[in-house]
Amino acid sequence: MLPVLRKILSAAVFGAAMSCATGALAGDPIIGTWKTEPDRKDLISHIQITACGGKFCGKILSAYDKSGKEVQTKNIGKRLxxxxxxEGGxxxxxxxxxxxxxxxxxxxxxxxxxxxLKVKGCSHHICGHQTWTRL
Structure with missing residues (x-):
């Protein structure tokens, strides 16, 4: 097989495999919008979880004060x-x-x-956790 044709075929197979992997992730139950518990500033956020390159990522969609009024913060739209x-199960x-x-x-x-969704994050020996609820 010609080297150029081999590269084109390899790229097509890799692209198809990545598309299938991302497609399979699209049905994962973690995908969706989640409501956080109040943080130390008493703000509740809505987090959107999506498939990103074969894995998952989440971004901050919106934030609300304890009365339920939407508030603007510099973190809205940022990746969380x-x-x-x-990991299965x-x-x-x-x-x-x-x-x-x-x-x-x-x-x-x-x-x-x-x-x-029970979420825990650790940095060195310090950990924090919350339970998020699906919206």
Missing amino acids: FWDVAS GKYGGGEFWVPLVNVEAVPTMALDGDQ
């Missing part, structure tokens, strides 16, 4: 986590998690149980 992989991990209140990155772990 990325490169999180399914409703468990997710790896990747990185950005903690806006203290501006640090942490290693996330997540466990899905029905419409609740």
Whole structure:
């Protein structure tokens, strides 16, 4: 086979494999919009989780004060986590998690149980956790 044809065929096979992998992720139960618990500023956020390059990422869609009124923050639209992989059995991990209140990155772990997602992030020996609810 000619080297150029081999490269084209390899690229086509790789592209098809990535498309299938991303398509399979699209049906994963973690995909969707989640409501966080109140943070230290008493703000609740809505987080959108999507498939990103064969793994999962989440971004901050909106934020609300304790009365339910939508508020604007500089973090809306920013990525909250990325490169999180399914580990099977409703468990997710790896990747990185950005903690806006203290501006640090942490290693996330997540466990899905029905419409609740237990989210934990650790940086060195300090960990934080929340339970998010599906919207």
